[in-house]
Amino acid sequence: DIQMTQSPSSLSASVGDRVTITCRASQSISSYLNWYQQKPGKAPKLLIYAASSLQSGVPSRFSGSGSGTDFTLTISSLQPEDFATYYCQQSYSTITFGQGTRLEIK
Amino acid sequence: QVQLVQSGAEVKKPGSSVKVSCKASGGTFSSYAISWVRQAPGQGLEWMGGIIPIFGTANYAQKFQGRVTITADESTSTAYMELSSLRSEDTAVYYCARGGAVDYGDYTAFDYMDVWGKGTTVTVSS
Numbered sequence: 294d295i296q297m298t299q300s301p302s303s304l305s306a307s308v309g310d311r312v313t314i315t316c317r318a319s320q321s322i323s324s325y326l327n328w329y330q331q332k333p334g335k336a337p338k339l340l341i342y343a344a345s346s347l348q349s350g351v352p353s354r355f356s357g358s359g360s361g362t363d364f365t366l367t368i369s370s371l372q373p374e375d376f377a378t379y380y381c382q383q384s385y386s387t388i389t390f391g392q393g394t395r396l397e398i399k
Numbered sequence: 400q401v402q403l404v405q406s407g408a409e410v411k412k413p414g415s416s417v418k419v420s421c422k423a424s425g426g427t428f429s430s431y432a433i434s435w436v437r438q439a440p441g442q443g444l445e446w447m448g449g450i451i452p453i454f455g456t457a458n459y460a461q462k463f464q465g466r467v468t469i470t471a472d473e474s475t476s477t478a479y480m481e482l483s484s485l486r487s488e489d490t491a492v493y494y495c496a497r498g499g500a501v502d503y504g505d506y507t508a509f510d511y512m513d514v515w516g517k518g519t520t521v522t523v524s525s
Contacts, residue, residue: 294460294461325510327510327511327512329444329512331444335517336494336496336515336516336517336518337436337444337494337496337512337515338515339511339512339513342510342511342513343511348513380443380444382444382446382511382512384508384509384510384511387446387458387460387461388434388446388460388509389446390443390444390445390446391443392443393443393444
């Protein structure tokens with residue numbers, strides 16, 4: 294299976310900050326990379342698909358980039374509702390997820 | 400807009416089986432993929448397998464091969480996930496999710512998951 298490694302595992306930031314989360318694949322996955330947001334007790338929510346395409350209804354402060362093995366999720370200006378856990382997921386082969394990045398309020 | 404409604408919480412004994420349902424309403428069911436993803440307490444997300452109802456063939460993650468069975472009933476727009484030989488480590492929230500996929504005949508490539516059920520808590524305890 295392809296291993297997905299996110300960094301950092303946790304992150305403290307303030308409202309208005311620009312935040313970047315990184316996801317690295319153990320082998321090239323082209324652009325078969327999706328990002329999800331999960332809040333406590335809730336199902337995950339799709340934010341970004343195909344590495345850089347914004348899912349309908351997701352605010353434009355979220356963006357994704359990368360291809361091959363290295364990917365980033367950027368939140369341009371953190372809002373209070375953005376504090377959550379974020380997961381990357383590859384779909385190049387049998388689906389695997391990163392371990393998650395917990396974004397907390399500083 | 401499609402919604403996925405999952406069956407209620409289950410408490411099971413070790414060694415038994417559990418079957419969770421996922422009913423789609425308000426949108427297309429058969430031509431999308433339905434995946435099953437689980438999340439153990441305090442842990443991350445784990446893909447178990449999926450199915451495209453119109454084709455009917457399920458694909459499973461290697462870890463769950465032989466222990467999980469995913470099926471779909473197009474007539475009721477309902478997908479099912481059955482997990483057998485339960486152990487305490489199977490205690491988790493089980494989600495169904497609709498998403499994209501491509502069927503290649505002997506293999507299905509699953510992609511993003513854009514609509515999720517609310518999850519079903521399965522507790523395995525003696």
